[in-house]
Amino acid sequence: MTNAEILIIDDEPQIRKLLEITLQSNDYKIKEAATAREGLLIAANHPPDLILLDIGLPDESGHIVLQKLRQWYTKPIIILSVQSSEEDIVKALDNGANDYLVKPFRTGELLARIRSSLRSSGTEDSNPVIDHNRLQIDLAARTIKKDNELIKLTATEYTLLALFIKNEGRVLTHHYLLREVWGPGFIDQSQYLRVFIAQLRKKIEDDPNSPKYIITESGVGYRFA
Amino acid sequence: MTNAEILIIDDEPQIRKLLEITLQSNDYKIKEAATAREGLLIAANHPPDLILLDIGLPDESGHIVLQKLRQWYTKPIIILSVQSSEEDIVKALDNGANDYLVKPFRTGELLARIRSSLRSSGTEDSNPVIDHNRLQIDLAARTIKKDNELIKLTATEYTLLALFIKNEGRVLTHHYLLREVWGPGFIDQSQYLRVFIAQLRKKIEDDPNSPKYIITESGVGYRFA
DNA sequence: GCTAATTTTGATGAAGCGTTTACGACCCTA
DNA sequence: TAGGGTCGTAAACGCTTCATCAAAATTAGC
Numbered sequence: 001m002t003n004a005e006i007l008i009i010d011d012e013p014q015i016r017k018l019l020e021i022t023l024q025s026n027d028y029k030i031k032e033a034a035t036a037r038e039g040l041l042i043a044a045n046h047p048p049d050l051i052l053l054d055i056g057l058p059d060e061s062g063h064i065v066l067q068k069l070r071q072w073y074t075k076p077i078i079i080l081s082v083q084s085s086e087e088d089i090v091k092a093l094d095n096g097a098n099d100y101l102v103k104p105f106r107t108g109e110l111l112a113r114i115r116s117s118l119r120s121s122g123t124e125d126s127n128p129v130i131d132h133n134r135l136q137i138d139l140a141a142r143t144i145k146k147d148n149e150l151i152k153l154t155a156t157e158y159t160l161l162a163l164f165i166k167n168e169g170r171v172l173t174h175h176y177l178l179r180e181v182w183g184p185g186f187i188d189q190s191q192y193l194r195v196f197i198a199q200l201r202k203k204i205e206d207d208p209n210s211p212k213y214i215i216t217e218s219g220v221g222y223r224f225a
Numbered sequence: 226m227t228n229a230e231i232l233i234i235d236d237e238p239q240i241r242k243l244l245e246i247t248l249q250s251n252d253y254k255i256k257e258a259a260t261a262r263e264g265l266l267i268a269a270n271h272p273p274d275l276i277l278l279d280i281g282l283p284d285e286s287g288h289i290v291l292q293k294l295r296q297w298y299t300k301p302i303i304i305l306s307v308q309s310s311e312e313d314i315v316k317a318l319d320n321g322a323n324d325y326l327v328k329p330f331r332t333g334e335l336l337a338r339i340r341s342s343l344r345s346s347g348t349e350d351s352n353p354v355i356d357h358n359r360l361q362i363d364l365a366a367r368t369i370k371k372d373n374e375l376i377k378l379t380a381t382e383y384t385l386l387a388l389f390i391k392n393e394g395r396v397l398t399h400h401y402l403l404r405e406v407w408g409p410g411f412i413d414q415s416q417y418l419r420v421f422i423a424q425l426r427k428k429i430e431d432d433p434n435s436p437k438y439i440i441t442e443s444g445v446g447y448r449f450a
Numbered sequence: 451g452c453t454a455a456t457t458t459t460g461a462t463g464a465a466g467c468g469t470t471t472a473c474g475a476c477c478c479t480a
Numbered sequence: 481t482a483g484g485g486t487c488g489t490a491a492a493c494g495c496t497t498c499a500t501c502a503a504a505a506t507t508a509g510c
Contacts (some may be wrong), residue, residue, distance in 0.1 A: 076345075086331045093337035098345055099324070106311045120301075120323055120345060131436035142396035142445070154467060157443040190486090192469080198488055208488095218477085218486065357508085379456060417458075423499060434499095443466055443497065451510100458505065465498070476487080 005029040005116055009065065010041035010054035010080065013141035015103075019052065022107045028114075040068060047073065050118060053097075055081035055088065061170035063095060076117035080105065130165060135204060135213065137165050144204070150205055156181065160196055161204070164214065165222035173221040197222060229343055230254040234264035234290065235279035235305065240328075244277065247332045253339075254441070256287050261285035265293060269367065272298065275343060278322075280306035280313065288320060295321035296405075297364045297387050301342035305330065355390055360429060360438065362390050369429070381406065385421055389439065389449035398446040422447060 006028050008019050012033075019073045020030050031048060033039035036057045036079040043051060051069065055062035062079065069077060076098040081088065092100050098117050101110060136145040144151045144161065153161065159181050163170065178187045186192065197216075201208040215223045231253050233244050235417065238259075245255050256273060258264035261282045268276065276294065280287035287304065294302060299321040306313065309327040317325050323342050326335060355362045361370040367383060369376045378386065384406050388397065403412045422441075426433040440448045 034462070060502060086333045089334050090337040093334075093341040096344075098341060109314050110319075112315040116318040116321075116323060119321075138394075141394050141448075142442075143448075148508095155442075158445075174261045189469095191471095194486090195469085198490090205424065216487075381457075414458090416460090419498060419500085420458080423501095433462095441498070447502095455508080456505100456507070458503105460501105460503085462500085463498105464500100465496105467494105468495075469495090470491105470493080472489105472490085472491090474487105476485100478483105478485085480481100480483085480487105 003029055004049040005031065006114070007031045007033065007039065007043055007048040007052065008034070009033045009057070009062075011035065011056070011058050012054070014082075015054070018107075022023045023114075026111060030204070031220045037052055039065060041177045043069060043073060047075070049075055050114060050121075051075070051077045053077055053079050055079060055083055055092065063091060066092060066097060076114075076121050076219075078110075078113060078117060080110075122185070132165070132213070134169070137162070146204060153203065157196060157200055157203070161200055164222070168224050171217050171221050171223045175221075177221065193222075228252055229274040230256065230275045231339070232258065232264065232268055232273040233257045234258045234262075234276065234287075235263070236260065236281070236283050240279070240305075243332075247336070248339075251336060259283075261287070261290045264290060268294060268298060271368070272300070274300055275339060275346075276300070276302045278302055278304055280304060280308055280317070286389055288316060291317060291320045291322060296384065297367060299364055301339075301346050303335075303338060303342060305335075336359050342370065357390070357393070357438070362387070364390075372430060378425075378428065382421060382425055382428070386425055389447070394445050396442050396448045400404075400446075402446065418447075 001106050006023055008016055008030065010016050010019070010101050020032065023030055031042055031046070033042050036059050039053070039057075047049050051063050051073070053065060053069075056082075057065065062081070066077060066079070067203045075098065079097045079100040080093045080103055081092075081100065089100045099113050101113065128138075128140065130139070136148070137143075138145075139162065144153055144158070144160065158209070160177065163177065163180055163201055174190045174193055175187045177193055178189060182189065188198060196207070197214060201211050201214055204213055205211050213224060215225050231248055233241055233255065235241050235244070236259050238382065239261070241257050242284070245257065248255055256271070258267050261284045263292055264276075264278070264282075276298070278287050278290060278294075282290065287306070291302060304317045304322045304325040306317075306325065306327055307328045314325045323346075324338050326338065355364070359372050361373075362368075363370075364387065369378055369383070369386065385402065388402065388405055399415045399418055400412050402418060403414060407414065407417060422439060423433075426436050426439055429438055430436050438449060440450050442448055
């Protein structure tokens with residue numbers, strides 16, 4: 001899932017800071033709580049996709065928080081705790097925790113366990129879709145839609161359009177386009193470009209005569225707007 | 226879940242014995258395999274509710290077994306391994322493992338993690354059936370139905386179709402399909418693909434001449450719609 | 451070990467795609 | 481206004497990729 005929201009309930013500021021940096025640099029959105037009370041409140045008001053819960057909270061045991069959360073919260077809860085006794089682990093897991101990591105934990109492992117939990121909770125999701133007005137490009141699926149209608153592109157047409165989309169707003173020179181799509185040996189075959197640009201326009205523009213997406217920069221190249 | 230069936234894939238007899246006793250005294254039904262090959266066979270013929278998988282198998286790495294299982298098996302897989310490196314753990318979790326325990330493990334914790342995994346996998350639930358118009362795919366039972374009519378597929382045909390179904394809407398390249406179904410050594414045998422795609426179409430399409438499910442993306446690959 | 455099913459291989463025609471050619475429109479400058 | 485340059489469009493050709501059939505080789509089941 002891109003941008004899954006994670007709630008951190010932990011009273012140690014340095015742990016929260018570490019988690020915040022680690023998780024944010026992995027494209028998660030973060031919410032933080034330093035106490036059990038605050039954590040429950042945030043979780044209830046704006047349920048996150050996953051909760052990282054410390055057992056040793058100042059106002060109330062994490063075990064209790066876990067039980068309260070599990071009365072209604074169904075998404076993954078991962079326990080972070082300095083307690084490594086089997087009793088604590090079994091208790092937390094049987095109270096509904098999805099996983100249990102002993103502090104200090106390895107951040108790579110934590111991230112993997114978060115991914116695993118999100119995956120099996122079915123929270124994961126579809127591909128990143130780039131939206132341009134009425135054009136939607138799914139780079140992972142290799143598909144282009146216009147007004148939710150799938151557009152059939154040939155291999156070369158797709159390569160070319162994808163290049164434009166990845167460089168939106170930027171003027172791409174003939175040389176550059178030819179080199180990227182056809183290879184270094186084709187940098188003076190600008191006729192190729194004219195043919196394929198025309199084909200693309202026919203497929204994606206409302207009015208190919210006055211193009212809105214692929215703009216000609218005469219003498220230089222093309223620009224995707 | 227009462228009497229959940231658990232498959233143990235581990236080459237060490239004493240570990241298997243320990244697990245057998247522990248799990249059976251907790252009312253689980255047990256199946257055992259000492260090799261990767263045997264494990265995959267048992268899992269395919271009679272899918273258990275959960276799999277305990279050792280990484281250090283004699284004939285094939287557990288990582289590979291995990292990947293193969295995850296091509297169709299959707300219930301929990303818990304890794305048991307003497308490897309405690311972060312690299313191993315992350316790899317296993319990202320390959321689809323639900324949990325990872327380092328040997329020697331505490332039996333109480335293992336049992337709790339099994340309970341947790343079974344719980345979050347939606348224990349009682351039946352096999353995950355994916356519905357595509359008139360096609361119904363039961364990944365666990367490895368069966369395909371069309372209009373409630375069971376379609377007989379060979380092993381290779383099924384592997385290929387399952388890949389498509391799990392990547393619905395996405396263009397899968399020849400390269401990718403060949404690697405996943407036949408192995409890395411076959412990535413230029415695109416003729417295989419043509420033959421098997423034709424066979425699949427004959428079986429699942431209403432009109433194999435104008436396919437509705439398996440779409441050809443010329444020069445690139447195929448897409449399941 | 452024999453038979454049937456399945457996979458692999460080869461051959462052939464069809465379809466799709468990229469390349470090429472031709473030509474006309476437009477703009478700028480002389 | 482003539483001419484050169486850039487760009488856009490259409491269509492023909494030829495090559496690559498694809499679909500299909502069938503036979504050979506291999507594997508699986510009894």
